[in-house]
Amino acid sequence: MYLPSFSLEGKTVIVTGAGRGIGRAIAIGMAEAGADVGVIARTEADLQSTAAEIEKLGQKSYIVKADVTKREQVKSAIEQIINETGSIDILVNNAGMNIRSKALDVTDEEWQQIMDTNLKSAFMFSQEVGRHMKEKKAGKIITITSVGGHVALRTGVAYAATKAALIQMTKVLALEWGKYNINVNAIGPWYFKTPLTEKLLQDKEYVKDILAVTPMKRVGELEELVGPAVFLASEASKYMNGQTIFVDGGMTIQGF
Numbered sequence: 083m084y085l086p087s088f089s090l091e092g093k094t095v096i097v098t099g100a101g102r103g104i105g106r107a108i109a110i111g112m113a114e115a116g117a118d119v120g121v122i123a124r125t126e127a128d129l130q131s132t133a134a135e136i137e138k139l140g141q142k143s144y145i146v147k148a149d150v151t152k153r154e155q156v157k158s159a160i161e162q163i164i165n166e167t168g169s170i171d172i173l174v175n176n177a178g179m180n181i182r183s184k185a186l187d188v189t190d191e192e193w194q195q196i197m198d199t200n201l202k203s204a205f206m207f208s209q210e211v212g213r214h215m216k217e218k219k220a221g222k223i224i225t226i227t228s229v230g231g232h233v234a235l236r237t238g239v240a241y242a243a244t245k246a247a248l249i250q251m252t253k254v255l256a257l258e259w260g261k262y263n264i265n266v267n268a269i270g271p272w273y274f275k276t277p278l279t280e281k282l283l284q285d286k287e288y289v290k291d292i293l294a295v296t297p298m299k300r301v302g303e304l305e306e307l308v309g310p311a312v313f314l315a316s317e318a319s320k321y322m323n324g325q326t327i328f329v330d331g332g333m334t335i336q337g338f
């Protein structure tokens with residue numbers, strides 16, 4: 083028999099930024115695959131909505147209202163979920179944001195906010211959950227980066243720097259933690275319609291530019307990210323480590 087399991091039955095997943103967009107879709111998709119899911123964000127109503135969808139699937143949800151840029155809130159979020167479930171098997175570092183501006187206009191405050199939300203939060207969660215996974219000698223860490231960490235986009239240098247750093251963080255954590263049977267990988271999306279990108283994707287000229295560099299000539303559908311995420315969370319990817327899977331309709335091949 084060669085086909086491994088894609089099931090997440092009996093697993094506990096935590097997803098940061100699970101209140102909206104990609105994080106919400108991944109959290110619900112993990113529940114569809116059989117996992118119980120901890121959902122983390124700052125907006126309670128969004129978390130309640132995601133949790134309700136998870137419970138409708140017969141899976142448990144654990145709501146943690148937290149700011150992922152604050153170490154103490156990261157630690158208490160993880161402690162709360164481990165106390166309630168006994169273990170965290172899969173971490174999805176998804177929370178992120180952007181302030182789209184040209185390099186000469188980036189303020190120190192904007193730089194710091196983007197760095198803390200996109201990069202520092204993922205590292206803090208990886209550290210705190212990684213300690214737990216090292217003890218268990220098992221775990222899966224999946225970080226949502228972006229094509230913007232691999233090719234130059236017009237959507238801001240600070241964001242790009244965080245997303246490129248996440249690709250390298252993924253490699254170094256995989257190098258250090260592979261011997262503890264922890265898989266550390268990343269997913270790099272191109273455009274998907276979420277609250278983060280909704281306004282941009284209403285601009286017909288901008289969408290024309292996006293499609294001009296996208297071989298599949300369309301933006302992605304959220305379920306097209308959930309498949310790769312469940313794959314990386316499952317036994318089916320247990321020999322994959324330090325990799326970034328670009329889910330981008332072919333955009334990063336930059337063919338001509």
Ligand SMILES: NC(=O)C1=CN([C@@H]2O[C@H](COP(=O)(O)OP(=O)(O)OC[C@H]3O[C@@H](n4cnc5c(N)ncnc54)[C@H](OP(=O)(O)O)[C@@H]3O)[C@@H](O)[C@H]2O)C=CC1
Nearest residue numbers: 099101102103104123124125149150178273274276277278
């Ligand atoms: N949409 C796209 O096309 C692409 C997105 N990405 C990446 O995917 C990830 C998700 O993006 P997307 O779903 O579009 O974004 P959204 O803005 O739609 O959702 C972001 C989520 O992150 C949460 N979040 C933001 N800041 C914090 C914080 N400080 N503490 C806790 N939670 C926080 C938000 O909740 P709340 O505000 O309530 O805290 C929300 O749930 C990001 O890392 C983004 O960079 C990458 C490539 C393309």
Ligand SMILES: C[C@H](O)[C@@H]1OC(=O)[C@H](O)[C@@H]1O
Nearest residue numbers: 180228230237241272273
């Ligand atoms: C594709 C990028 O990750 C995404 O596109 C946007 O406009 C956002 O600000 C991000 O840069």
